[in-house]
Amino acid sequence: MTNVKQADIGKEYLELTGDETHERIAAQKKELGAQLLILCHHYQQDDVFNFADYTGDSLKLAKNAATSDRQFIIFCGVHFMAESADILTTDAQAVILPDLTAGCSMADMATSTEVEGVWQELAPLLDTKTVTPITYVNSSASLKAFVGEHGGSVCTSSNAERVLAWALRRGGRVFFCPDEHLGRNSAHALGIPADEVVLWRRGEKLGGNKIAALQKAKVILWDGYCTVHMQFSAAQIEQLRRDDPTIRIIVHPECRREVVQAADLYGSTETIIRAVAESPTGSHWAIGTEINLVERLARQFPDRHIRSVSNVACKCSTMYRINPAHLLWVLDNLAAGRVVNRITVDSRTAGFARIALDRMLTI
Ligand code: 13P
Numbered sequence: 258m259t260n261v262k263q264a265d266i267g268k269e270y271l272e273l274t275g276d277e278t279h280e281r282i283a284a285q286k287k288e289l290g291a292q293l294l295i296l297c298h299h300y301q302q303d304d305v306f307n308f309a310d311y312t313g314d315s316l317k318l319a320k321n322a323a324t325s326d327r328q329f330i331i332f333c334g335v336h337f338m339a340e341s342a343d344i345l346t347t348d349a350q351a352v353i354l355p356d357l358t359a360g361c362s363m364a365d366m367a368t369s370t371e372v373e374g375v376w377q378e379l380a381p382l383l384d385t386k387t388v389t390p391i392t393y394v395n396s397s398a399s400l401k402a403f404v405g406e407h408g409g410s411v412c413t414s415s416n417a418e419r420v421l422a423w424a425l426r427r428g429g430r431v432f433f434c435p436d437e438h439l440g441r442n443s444a445h446a447l448g449i450p451a452d453e454v455v456l457w458r459r460g461e462k463l464g465g466n467k468i469a470a471l472q473k474a475k476v477i478l479w480d481g482y483c484t485v486h487m488q489f490s491a492a493q494i495e496q497l498r499r500d501d502p503t504i505r506i507i508v509h510p511e512c513r514r515e516v517v518q519a520a521d522l523y524g525s526t527e528t529i530i531r532a533v534a535e536s537p538t539g540s541h542w543a544i545g546t547e548i549n550l551v552e553r554l555a556r557q558f559p560d561r562h563i564r565s566v567s568n569v570a571c572k573c574s575t576m577y578r579i580n581p582a583h584l585l586w587v588l589d590n591l592a593a594g595r596v597v598n599r600i601t602v603d604s605r606t607a608g609f610a611r612i613a614l615d616r617m618l619t620i
């Protein structure tokens with residue numbers, strides 16, 4: 258099979274009606290049978306999500322990929338997720354991202370070159386042997402490789418506290434990339450005082466910190482963030498509680514500290530789904546995460562009152578790039594013997610990144 262990179266998928270796909278596209282996806286999926294696995298993240302639009310073999314948060318999908326023996330894995334999510342799946346699968350398996358422009362703006366906020374530069378800057382100030390780097394899974398394979406090579410681990414939104422605790426036991430200090438908020442929320446949950454958590458601001462001398470503050474810090478945070486989750490505020494939560502005193506608020510840990518503090522619960526997308534599913538009929542929920550997931554929960558549980566924390570639809574525009582037309586295009590190509598949009602990580606990067614991913618899976 259040849260590997261073709263993304264081309265213009267052509268008018269043929271874009272002019273099909275929704276029903277035609279769905280029928281053809283279903284037929285090709287059946288045709289490819291046990292060779293194929295379709296993984297979908299919870300933020301995918303329903304027209305794609307409904308074709309999933311497995312759905313999940315980042316951790317669950319990484320485990321699904323790692324334990325699959327299917328030849329073709331179509332990853333309906335974003336680029337870093339497909340890279341992790343490629344690292345965790347064999348060379349004989351092809352991981353395919355239906356649209357190569359489905360990236361993650363947070364992952365793009367920390368290149369491995371930038372992080373390595375900061376690591377060098379920290380070296381004369383701190384004994385870097387005492388510092389364990391952690392990267393949120395929302396990061397490039399090369400940043401995961403940097404972390405793996407320096408004794409660190411990946412984490413996801415469902416195990417960040419556990420991984421942070423492991424890293425602190427290891428050397429006493431952590432360098433956490435790229436999500437400031439997941440890092441801060443996890444450090445708070447472990448009881449680390451706020452003055453022992455410092456923010457490294459890109460572009461500022463010493464990240465905008467005094468040497469003494471860096472030397473005192475247990476956790477040094479990169480200043481990355483998710484534009485979707487930054488749209489939620491504590492003021493919105495206060496207003497929701499004024500309007501409806503029975504409402505329960507659950508948010509993703511990529512939200513700012515004050516938002517997590519104002520909520521009743523927080524957790525990964527999988528945790529959010531579980532909390533709503535296990536709540537009694539008639540429960541009122543406001544959810545602080547991507548809108549596709551919130552709207553799906555509202556449809557799945559019509560006996561609960563489910564809404565977003567925000568009145569404005571908070572959509573992950575890159576997740577949204579995976580649409581039925583692109584899914585059908587990759588399936589048609591597979592059926593014709595062509596692998597398009599295969600995500601491959603070079604073997605050196607994959608080797609070190611795998612160390613960091615495996616550490617997470619065993620912690
Ligand atoms: P989860 O791992 O909780 O699904 O989160 C992934 C993500 O990108 C959230 O923005």
Ligand code: SF4
Binds near residue numbers: 360361363395486575
């Ligand atoms: Fe990245 Fe935010 Fe989209 Fe998640 S919701 S994939 S963190 S941009």
